[in-house]
Structures are given as structure tokens and as C-alpha cells.
Amino acid sequence: MHESAVDKIVAKARTGDPSSIGSLYDLYAARVYRFVLVRVHQPSDAEDLLQRIFLKVIEALPGYQPRGLPFAAWLFRIARNTVIDHDRTRREHSTLDEIAERTDQRAGPEELAEVAFERAAIRAALELLTSEQRDVITYRFFAGLSPREIGVLMDRREGAIRALQFRAIQTLRESLATGADLLASGLSA
Amino acid sequence: MTLRLPAGSIFELRPKHRAEREFAQRVESAFRADDVALARVRASILAQASARSVTTTRPSRWTGSFSWRLAAVAAVLVVALASGFAIIRSVPAGSSQAVVPGGSATASQAANGASADLDQADTSLKLVLTAFRTSDAADLNFVLVAYQARLAAIAIDVRRPGTDVAAARARLVSQASSLAGIASSVTPANASLFKQVSADLAGVIASLPSKPTPAPVNPGASHKPTPMPTSTATPTPTKKPVSTATPGNGKSNGKGNGNGNGNAGGNGNGNAGGNGKGNRNGNASGNGNGNAGSNGKGTGKNH
Numbered sequence: 001m002h003e004s005a006v007d008k009i010v011a012k013a014r015t016g017d018p019s020s021i022g023s024l025y026d027l028y029a030a031r032v033y034r035f036v037l038v039r040v041h042q043p044s045d046a047e048d049l050l051q052r053i054f055l056k057v058i059e060a061l062p063g064y065q066p067r068g069l070p071f072a073a074w075l076f077r078i079a080r081n082t083v084i085d086h087d088r089t090r091r092e093h094s095t096l097d098e099i100a101e102r103t104d105q106r107a108g109p110e111e112l113a114e115v116a117f118e119r120a121a122i123r124a125a126l127e128l129l130t131s132e133q134r135d136v137i138t139y140r141f142f143a144g145l146s147p148r149e150i151g152v153l154m155d156r157r158e159g160a161i162r163a164l165q166f167r168a169i170q171t172l173r174e175s176l177a178t179g180a181d182l183l184a185s186g187l188s189a
Numbered sequence: 190m191t192l193r194l195p196a197g198s199i200f201e202l203r204p205k206h207r208a209e210r211e212f213a214q215r216v217e218s219a220f221r222a223d224d225v226a227l228a229r230v231r232a233s234i235l236a237q238a239s240a241r242s243v244t245t246t247r248p249s250r251w252t253g254s255f256s257w258r259l260a261a262v263a264a265v266l267v268v269a270l271a272s273g274f275a276i277i278r279s280v281p282a283g284s285s286q287a288v289v290p291g292g293s294a295t296a297s298q299a300a301n302g303a304s305a306d307l308d309q310a311d312t313s314l315k316l317v318l319t320a321f322r323t324s325d326a327a328d329l330n331f332v333l334v335a336y337q338a339r340l341a342a343i344a345i346d347v348r349r350p351g352t353d354v355a356a357a358r359a360r361l362v363s364q365a366s367s368l369a370g371i372a373s374s375v376t377p378a379n380a381s382l383f384k385q386v387s388a389d390l391a392g393v394i395a396s397l398p399s400k401p402t403p404a405p406v407n408p409g410a411s412h413k414p415t416p417m418p419t420s421t422a423t424p425t426p427t428k429k430p431v432s433t434a435t436p437g438n439g440k441s442n443g444k445g446n447g448n449g450n451g452n453a454g455g456n457g458n459g460n461a462g463g464n465g466k467g468n469r470n471g472n473a474s475g476n477g478n479g480n481a482g483s484n485g486k487g488t489g490k491n492h
Contacts, residue, residue: 006400016238018238020237021234021235021238022231024234025231025234026231029222029227029231030227030232030372033220033222033227034216034217034220034221034222037222038216038220039222039272042376042377043223044376044378045377045378047229047230048378049380050227050230051230051233051234054230054234055234055237055238058234058238062367063482067422089381091356103358115218115219118218118219119219120222120461122215122216122219122220128365141209141213142216142220163207169208169209169212170208173211173212174387176212176215
């Protein structure tokens, strides 16, 4: 959706219009969920954080100024801060972190295992990146932000963001291919 | 024949773009959101947003677990208000007759009230356990708040005279046991609220009276008398004692003596929620029995 169309929805949502708030949610919920899930690991946590983030967004909407900062960048700044806060408090509940990761219960065991493996592989690959590269990749591929929006968020030029993304993708490609090879060799052994 | 592309050609970008597309697809399939979960969160957010827009034009701090805390506080307030309205009944103007909450059936009603609260708490707890079994974090939070509200009502009602404290304790301990049964498996999303509810339950159990509160002598009275109800008797030798007691305020303990000067008619001032016993010095003696939230009724006789 074009930025100006989003701004119109945001303008109506600022007045508390439930339909516009619902539209904003429909536009961004899946992206926010992915962005959160890659950080918190557990879907139940991701759902809880998704709710917190959108409530924060609704709360902060009256103070949002469309000039300068695209709405998506503004929203994901809130999302990022909320996840960071969650990470801090999560340490206090470390004993509860041992609960097995829950996934979509409608999926079969094979599919669940496959998804869990894929998630683990992607997370492991992301760990190989630098902090900046990881931020760029999560904003770009999990949050679906444009390089320009990421540039605003990270206070970097768009060209610098593209360069970071390029190097990160190369690293990811290699590590994920290696991971797949390792898995294939492990399965055949 | 092999076509060699010049270095830096736009065609060289293709593999990079393909790599990006592939990675994007992998992310999308591996981190796909559950549609049902998204819909549930959507409904919750819109409900909270609507509630907020009704209550305030200026947004307050509606964040995460804090919103649950707000909901819990609201629920507890509703329960407390409901209980308060049950207790505080207006006294008919000019009435010399004691008016008590629920009349003479108050003690049994109090017992029934606590029992009903415990029943509702049982039901709420069953919902907590069900929500836990279905692994629904949002629902679990919701029912935990409802259960917390029931605990608040119980904390008030078990202190009422006539309540079977031992039975209430047994049921609450049983509920604590059920709650403790799921403690080890609560998710971090619910951990804070769960901890809070468990603490509330422990607090209610700890605050239970050690023995049942006896039902008052006057079946209607649900409170104890204020100290020193003072007689405001005016000497009225030829008249039968008439109570001019005014409704007292507050809850108090103790037995008060009212002193009245006059030949007849001592007026005992019974104060709200208690039995006021007024004794007079004078030619006539009489007792003023003030009951909960009522006027004392003087029954003096001339000597």
C-alpha cells in the first residue's frame, strides 16, 4: 500500500476510529508478528507482544507526526523497544523459559518439526551477522520495511542500508546452504 | 558458446535478488503467523481501544500487562462497589426502628453470599484450568483476571458474620492447590499475572478469621456498636420515652452507656452497624438498642 494511503488510515485511526485501527492492524500485524517471533522464539510470547505493541501504537497515535518518519518505521521503532523491554523482564522468568516452543497446533508433527528446524536454522544464521546487518535483515525481511524506512530508523543512508543488506544476504546464503548440506548429510548418514 | 557478461552488469544483480527472494520466502513460511491467533489479538485490541475511547479522550498508559492490571482493578472495584451497595442501605427518615441490611436474614445472607462467591470462584478457576489446557495465553490472562475479581469478593464476604470460615478455608485451599498444579507450566506471557493471582489467593487464605464470626444477637445487625452512645434525653416527665436517636456513622466495637437526665425516657443512640445500649441515670431507666445503621429505640419507664 502506498504511503499516502497509509497516512490517510493513520489520520483516521488517530481519532480513535475502530475501523481504521483494524485496518492498520490488518496491514501490519503479520509483519510485526514475524519481527517479534524471530526475537522471542515462542509464539505465545509473540502474540502477547503483538498485542502490547498495537496497544502502545494506539496510545501513541495522537502524538505521531507523519512528517519525516514513515508510519511503518515509527511502528517498528515501538515494536523494537517493546521487544527489548520484554527481553529484560524475560530474564526474571528464566525458569519458565524451558517450556517447549509451541507452534500452530493444527499442523501435523512432521510439518511442525520442519518449521521448527527451519526457524532454528534461520535464527542460527542470523547470529552469524553483525549487529547492524542483523537489524537490517530483520527490518527488511521480517518487518517488510523498505531500505529508505530502515535508513530512517537506523539513522543511516539508504545506500548504506543496501550495502549492509547485500553483505548480510551473502553470509546468510552461505550459512543456510551449509546448514542444509549438514542436515542432508546427517540424514543420509 | 558462453555469453560473458561485463562486470557490474545489471544482470549480475539477478542472483543477489534471487537470493533475497529465496530468503524472504523462507522467512515467510517459517515465521508464518497463525491466522486464528492474529484474529484473536485483533479482537482484543479493538475491544480495548473501544473501551478506552469511551472512558477517556486522552490516552492513558495502556500497555501490555498493565492493561490487564487496569482491567483487574476495574473488576475488583465493580465487585467492591456491588458488595458495598449490599451493605449500605439507607435508613428511612424518622424511623426509630432498626434497619439492617437484608433485615433479619442478613446473617444467613452473608453466609450465602460467601458461599456463592466461592462457587463463582470455583467456576472461574475451572475456566483458568481450561484456558491453560487449551494453551491460550490471552484467554488465560482474561480468566485469571476474572478469578482475581472473585477472590476480592470472597475476601470481603468471608468476614461477614455467620460465614462458615472453616468451609471457606477448605475450599480456598483446594483452589490454591489446583492453581499450584499449573504453576510450573505457565508461560512467561502469563507468569506475572499468575504470580499476582496466586499471591492474592494466599493473602485471602491468610486473612481468614481463625474462628467463625458469631451471628449477632440481633439477627439483623451486621456490625458492632460504636463506643459511648450518648443519651440526648431531655427531661420529659409525662411522656413515654421516645427515642430521638439519630443514625450513627461508622463501624465500631464496644458497648456504650448512655446517660440521660430526666424522669423518663432515655434515648440511646445506636450507631450505624451496631447494638447501642444506652443506660440512663434518672427516674426512669431504659435501654436504647441501636442496630446497624439505625436509630436506637428507647424503651424506658418511669419510676
